[in-house]
Amino acid sequence: MNKIVEEFELYGKKYTLQTGELAKQATGAVLVTQGDTTVLVTAVISKQEKDYDFFPLTVDLQEKMYSVGRIPGGYLKREAKTSDQGVLIARMIDRPIRPGFADGFKQEVHVVATTFVCDDENPVDIICVMGASAALMCGAAPFDGPAAAVRIGRDIDSGEFIVNPTYEEQENSDLELTIAGTADYISMVEAGAEEISEEDMLAAMTLGQEAIAKFCEAQARFLEKVNPEPHEWPVHVADPSIEERVSKHFDAMSAALKDADKLSRMAKVEELKSSIKENDFTEEEQAAWASDIAAATKALEKKAMRAMIIETGERADGRTPTEIRPLHIVPGYLPRVHGSGLFQRGQTQALSVCTLGMLNEWQRLDNIYPLPGKRYMHQYNFPPYCTGEVGRLGAPKRREIGHGALAERALIPVLPSEEEFPYAIRVVSEILESNGSSSMASTCGSTLALMDAGVPIKAPVAGIAMGLIKEGDDIVILSDIQGIEDFLGDMDFKVCGTKDGITALQMDNKAKGLSVDILARALKQAREGRAFIMDAMLETIEQPREELSPYAPRIETIQIPVDKIRDVIGSGGKVIRGLQEETGTTIEIDDDGTVRIASVEAESGAAAKAAILGIVKVPEVGEVYEGEVVGIKDFGAFVRLTPGKDGLLHISRMANGRVGKVEDVMNLGDIVKVEVIEVADNGKISLDRVDKPTIESAPHEEGERRPRRDGERHGRRDGERRPRRDHGEGRKPRRRSEDN
DSSP: OOOEEEEEEETTEEEEEEESSSOTTSSEEEEEEETTEEEEEEEEEEEEEOOOSSOOEEEEEEOOGGGGTOOOOSSSOSOOSOOHHHHHHHHHHHHHHGGGBOTTOOEEEEEEEEEEEOOSSSOSHHHHHHHHHHHHHHTTOSBOOOOEEEEEEEETTTOOEEESOOHHHHHTEEEEEEEEEOSSOEEEEEEEEEEEOHHHHHHHHHHHHHHHHHHHHHHHHHHHHHOOOOOOOOOOOOOHHHHHHHHTTHHHHHHHHOOSSHHHHHHHHHHHHHHHHHHHSOHHHHHHSHHHHHHHHHHHHHHHHHHHHHHHOOOTTSOOTTOOOOEEEEETOSSSSSEEEEEEETTEEEEEEEEEEOGGGSEEOOSSSSOOEESEEEEEEOOGGGGTOOOOOOSOOHHHHHHHHHHHHHHGGGSOOTTTSOOEEEEEEEEEEOSSOHHHHHHHHHHHHHHHTTOOOSSOOEEEEEEEEEETTEEEEEESOOHHHHHHSSEEEEEEEOSSOEEEEEEEEOSTTOOHHHHHHHHHHHHHHHHHHHHHHHHHOSSOOSSOOTTSOEEEEEEOOGGGHHHHHOGGGHHHHHHHHHHTOEEEEOTTSEEEEEESSHHHHHHHHHHHHHHHSOOOTTOEEEEEEEEEETTEEEEEEETTEEEEEEGGGSSBSOOSSGGGTOOTTOEEEEEEEEEOTTSOEEEEESSOOBOOOOOOOTTSOOOOOTTOBTTBOTTOOOOOOOOOTTOOOOOOOTTO
16 A cells, blocks of 8 residues: 555644555554654454453553653663553543444454654644544444544633643643544543533533544545455354343343342342353353353343333432432541541442652653653552452552542642642542442542641532433433443443532443533533532531641741752752751752751751751841851861851950960860851851850969960060060170171
8 A cells, every 4th residue: 555644734733644654564554643743553453253242452552752852761761661641541542442343343453552753742642542543444444433532622811712732722721621432422521620610511522522523524534545445354243042041031130130239239140140041051052152141141231220220210229310329428537647538428438548748759750741740649549359359459450540540630620739738749549349430439538638638729529420321312310320330331421520610520431322412411410419429528527627637747938049059958968968867857949949848846847947047047247146166276166157157266256364275165066155246258257255254374384485465565565675685605696797
């Protein structure tokens, strides 16, 4: 195939799609660009059909550091583990393309996006979705495309929406909405916002749906040029008798599902499935149709659950569609930690713990994206025991990274600025029980933990997960979905926000035909559920605690002159290290002279602050200090006025009377009271001792030089003539020169 290129411009941005030159052995490969940002997206479909009861799609993103002109950090100097942002992008590619594959397609599909160039202006994630869709269609995959994604921002000043904003445009936006799907339906939504209204969010979604259609049209033009050769892919069709035998157990499945306890219900359902398999199929059929039988019994469970809701309005646990599960909320659940909150909704339980630290404990990011690091870190853990299962503990999986990122995004808009609250903040949400909506439980629990820690958040945030059951024209929207309604329903729509507006949302759709109107209904119902949960949270803790935990660091910020930074740090960091060791504090200094002092005890912080202010203060004539003698010379002693700043107390000013040597009146380590009498242009400081002791001169022995008294010069009293020199016997007087 020759190189084929489609160039187009939409909403003020330029794009290209190209194929036929790179990665030609892949099933499909497309080079996609926005501006100079360039990504190669490949799709490969295996030749063998897999006997799975799910669709085996894998999506990976390869982040290449050369794309931003940097060498990877670390010893190996090679790209290794995908960053959290890369994992989120891979998930974003997966979610809109997965629903587009034909039912029964069981061949493995691997989509790989490789970043070639990132121009620090145009984000890489949005074009990856378009590239994946185009690559699949170039390979004639059984894919219902084209599909695309767009990001919608909103300019804070003008209020206008922006399609696929640059990084710079996004900085002045109060909305970051990513929406993906086809020209006909929405399959994925992800958003972060600064408390915007449901009406504004819907307006942005409407624009996003229109923009997706235009990007799909551009792909269609590209595919007309490519004209891929059609390919007949095998689509697995189960033996019709399997469904016939399984469907006879509909009533039994409906009865098994009516149990509010998750584990009990799952046990009943699994027992029924095993019974169907053993009693309705021979051993030979079980061996030959294992995955088909599993898929059929799962389909029966799905059908019974959906019929129950559509026909009776009753859910598996007996709730109505809008009813919220029982709540159990405990702020300050753990002792000694800086802040904690236990949030339980039904059988979903999250314990969130907040830790405060110095700003230099922020997370530094070594990846291809412009954000150098983040001050607020939210991490989500989902151990196997939370679902009553046995498993391995290890690195966080994609799901854990995604749920943590959603909760983090929900809370960022309400956090105080660094100037208001100069702390790095880490919140960890431990999921202790799970039966759906654990990410929303972690959002609520984290709000409790932040408030318990005394973080002055602008407003509390609550979250709720919404579901959808759609059978033809019959639609039921569910509030606070549990696990079975997530797995067997058509939509998982998570909405987070304050009482004034939305801060984050995420939606995955499995039903084609999801419209903006349905989303509008879901958002309205979500707002009502969110308000109910918020009221319950505020009954336990009305506002952030006024005082930090006694175990949290107190951070005080002061400003010092830039030219004094070196004095505080000292040679090789000697002064600042000494201050930290002496006071038990942690001190960090910015290039602009901002100094942050962290201490658990207020007295320690006050001591460090006083010491730093003393260092940067220029002593003035007449000021009095009490300082330690830190050095002794023949001519005097050096007295430490402040850490890193000494003055000279001359030997003649140490006492009233003659001092033979410095050690006669003071020693190293003595504390003396001194007054500044001179500050030279070169910074040298001369001191005089306050409250000098009086030293009695010892009577001098014969032959010992008598010390001078006040008013004497060279051993003579005032008015006394110099005696004539006695040359002594045998000595001749010096002869004058004859020339004189």
